[in-house]
Amino acid sequence: MKRFLIVALFLASIPRLCFAETIADTTAVSTRINLKQSLAGAGVSLVVNASVTELLKHTIKERRPDGSDNGSFPSRHSSYAFTLASIASHELSRFSPFWTIAAQTAANAVGMQRVYASRHYPSDVLAGAAIGIASAELGYEIARWIYPDRGPRPVLSPLDNMPGLSASTSALLSFTSRGEGLSTGCGIESALHINLPVSDYFGLGASFRMRSQTIYYYGEYRGALNGASLTLDGYAFRGFGVWGAEGSVSVGLLRNFDRPMRVASSWSGLLDISAGIHRRIARALSVGGRIGCDITERPGSWCALSVSLVTKAEF
Numbered sequence: 001m002k003r004f005l006i007v008a009l010f011l012a013s014i015p016r017l018c019f020a021e022t023i024a025d026t027t028a029v030s031t032r033i034n035l036k037q038s039l040a041g042a043g044v045s046l047v048v049n050a051s052v053t054e055l056l057k058h059t060i061k062e063r064r065p066d067g068s069d070n071g072s073f074p075s076r077h078s079s080y081a082f083t084l085a086s087i088a089s090h091e092l093s094r095f096s097p098f099w100t101i102a103a104q105t106a107a108n109a110v111g112m113q114r115v116y117a118s119r120h121y122p123s124d125v126l127a128g129a130a131i132g133i134a135s136a137e138l139g140y141e142i143a144r145w146i147y148p149d150r151g152p153r154p155v156l157s158p159l160d161n162m163p164g165l166s167a168s169t170s171a172l173l174s175f176t177s178r179g180e181g182l183s184t185g186c187g188i189e190s191a192l193h194i195n196l197p198v199s200d201y202f203g204l205g206a207s208f209r210m211r212s213q214t215i216y217y218y219g220e221y222r223g224a225l226n227g228a229s230l231t232l233d234g235y236a237f238r239g240f241g242v243w244g245a246e247g248s249v250s251v252g253l254l255r256n257f258d259r260p261m262r263v264a265s266s267w268s269g270l271l272d273i274s275a276g277i278h279r280r281i282a283r284a285l286s287v288g289g290r291i292g293c294d295i296t297e298r299p300g301s302w303c304a305l306s307v308s309l310v311t312k313a314e315f
Helices: 001-020 036-060 076-092 098-116 122-146
Strands: 163-174 182-197 203-219 218-240 243-260 266-280 286-293 305-313
Touching: 036 076, 036 122, 076 098, 076 122, 076 182, 098 163, 098 182, 098 203, 098 218, 098 305, 122 163, 122 203, 163 203, 163 286, 182 218, 182 243, 182 305, 203 243, 218 266, 243 286, 266 305
Parallel strands: none
Antiparallel strands: 163 182, 163 305, 182 203, 203 218, 218 243, 243 266, 266 286, 286 305
16 A cells, blocks of 8 residues: 555656746756745745655654665655755756756655665665655745736746656555565666657657666565666657647666575566657756656566656756
8 A cells, every 4th residue: 555655646747847847948048047036936835845854754663674774765865856856957958958957867866865775665665765856846825825926927838859867766566465475565767868860750768777677576575676777668649739749669687686595687678668758848858747657577567557657857
């Protein structure tokens, strides 16, 4: 039940980003800053995040993977990192959309480090990410209400099939249940993708992914299956104004460098089939969600449901 709650929180953060408004395509100066709104947004975001994170931290008692204490849920580092990444995205994307990619990649790195160091389960990091993103979006929504922007409403350009770099954070849910021998729990994946269109509707790309999934033996936690992969991607794209729909197939190799109980091979193939929607929120910047089927070697099941939050910066 808990892992579905984590994914529900994670999914809840996607609509907020899809409908967020930042500095977009206009004839005005794109670096204009509403200082009061920026300060209020960042301040409220941090207060909301700290309040929610600390409340959950001191209410829910979950043993850390390394057994050091009962403060595993949610990941405080991940919650703060994703709040700061969201604040940086709000404030810096007006200068370059690649600041948004850099911020999300840094937050992803913090979350993956907490899992690899056995300080948190992937579900703790996903919960922290959802809390961090939601806190920032709520903070800026309140700030926009208190200090509204003056001037004309931004006009967004259509979302086209353009070359770009994107960062994604994904929840991995294996189609298996705990308690029957070896099984795989909730996992997390962080990835960087590059895509190059070959026509208005099709393109090719490559992705570097890092992932971690919890391993259980008759319901008892035995460690995390950690790995990294490189895939080649093919995708189809169709734009509908500021919205876009995309389907993709990724094929590559996965290197498992942590294998509790030797539950998987050192090397295995990886096939990912997914579909998603994106929305332009600023010049050369779009965000969206993606759902797919992740197929590779894992205990109890070869297939997992992947649910992703994706941020793309266009070249």
